Amino acid sequence: MKILVLGATSAIAQAAARVWAQRGCELFLVARNGARLSAVADDLRARGGRVLTVAQDLNDDSLHEALLENALVALGTIDAVLLAQGILGDALKRDNDPAFAELVLRTNLTAPVRLLTLLAQRLKPGACIAAVSSIAGERGRAKVGVYGASKAGLDSFLSALRQRLRERGVQVTTLKPGLVDTPMTAALPKNALYASPAAVGRGIVRAVDRRCDVAYLPWWWRWVMRLVRALPEAFFKRMKF
Numbered sequence: 001m002k003i004l005v006l007g008a009t010s011a012i013a014q015a016a017a018r019v020w021a022q023r024g025c026e027l028f029l030v031a032r033n034g035a036r037l038s039a040v041a042d043d044l045r046a047r048g049g050r051v052l053t054v055a056q057d058l059n060d061d062s063l064h065e066a067l068l069e070n071a072l073v074a075l076g077t078i079d080a081v082l083l084a085q086g087i088l089g090d091a092l093k094r095d096n097d098p099a100f101a102e103l104v105l106r107t108n109l110t111a112p113v114r115l116l117t118l119l120a121q122r123l124k125p126g127a128c129i130a131a132v133s134s135i136a137g138e139r140g141r142a143k144v145g146v147y148g149a150s151k152a153g154l155d156s157f158l159s160a161l162r163q164r165l166r167e168r169g170v171q172v173t174t175l176k177p178g179l180v181d182t183p184m185t186a187a188l189p190k191n192a193l194y195a196s197p198a199a200v201g202r203g204i205v206r207a208v209d210r211r212c213d214v215a216y217l218p219w220w221w222r223w224v225m226r227l228v229r230a231l232p233e234a235f236f237k238r239m240k241f
């Protein structure tokens with residue numbers, strides 16, 4: 001299987017890539033920090049994967065087309081794409097600094113939409129696009145205002161893309177992790193709701209294998225979020241979570 005991983009240094013993406021490497025998959029990894037990318041690639045090679053890398057800032061639109069062409073030429077074909085890049089930032093900065101809010105939207109929404117639009121034109125029937133969204137996109141909360149909005153936008157785009165590509169036989173999988181213990185959440189206090197990147201990575205591989213439409217990781221977040229969505233607004237606006 002030939003897989004393109006965007007945001008490959010993410011802890012969650014690395015965990016999924018480890019499973020694919022153990023299966024002997026061919027992986028084309030893209031991330032912006034070259035040194036960390038090399039370390040990730042070495043680890044995946046040691047686990048049995050065939051690995052190619054490109055260090056690139058995925059927010060640089062001007063490089064998107066060439067990047068995807070390179071990946072296609074190098075891999076021959078793309079069976080699956082995992083799009084995982086994202087930023088969270090602290091709530092104070094995110095929601096009070098318009099420039100940072102824009103960076104969150106660019107990283108988590110507009111650059112992914114652009115990349116997936118270009119990929120949609122290039123993928124063959126049978127391929128799968130899996131993108132990491134979040135439960136944070138399901139209902140706007142003060143603690144994750146702009147981040148949640150970026151993931152809500154991504155959810156909506158992925159749903160539309162799934163409908164559009166269905167007839168061409170290309171699967172679109174929306175991945176919705178809950179809380180995961182990764183560098184992104186390093187500054188946050190941990191509790192029993194946190195999952196490990198390894199568990200979420202295994203869930204991603206399973207969701208791609210099964211060609212799921214929407215996968216909550218772990219699965220029980222589906223029911224928690226159903227409850228959160230059902231709360232009346234007059235009550236929800238007073239909550240502090």
Ligand SMILES: NC(=O)c1ccc[n+]([C@@H]2O[C@H](COP(=O)([O-])OP(=O)(O)OC[C@H]3O[C@@H](n4cnc5c(N)ncnc54)[C@H](OP(=O)(O)O)[C@@H]3O)[C@@H](O)[C@H]2O)c1
Nearest residue numbers: 009010011012057058059084085086134177179180182184
């Ligand atoms: N952790 C959670 O609780 C959680 C929950 C739900 C969803 N998610 C989502 O899961 C995905 C992976 O996050 P994670 O938890 O694994 O955190 P992470 O380890 O911090 O990964 C985020 C990755 O995004 C990359 N990135 C950010 N901006 C980029 C850019 N412009 N170009 C290329 N790469 C860029 C980062 O690269 P650098 O190291 O170079 O900055 C980093 O590798 C994200 O989309 C996140 O929103 C996370």
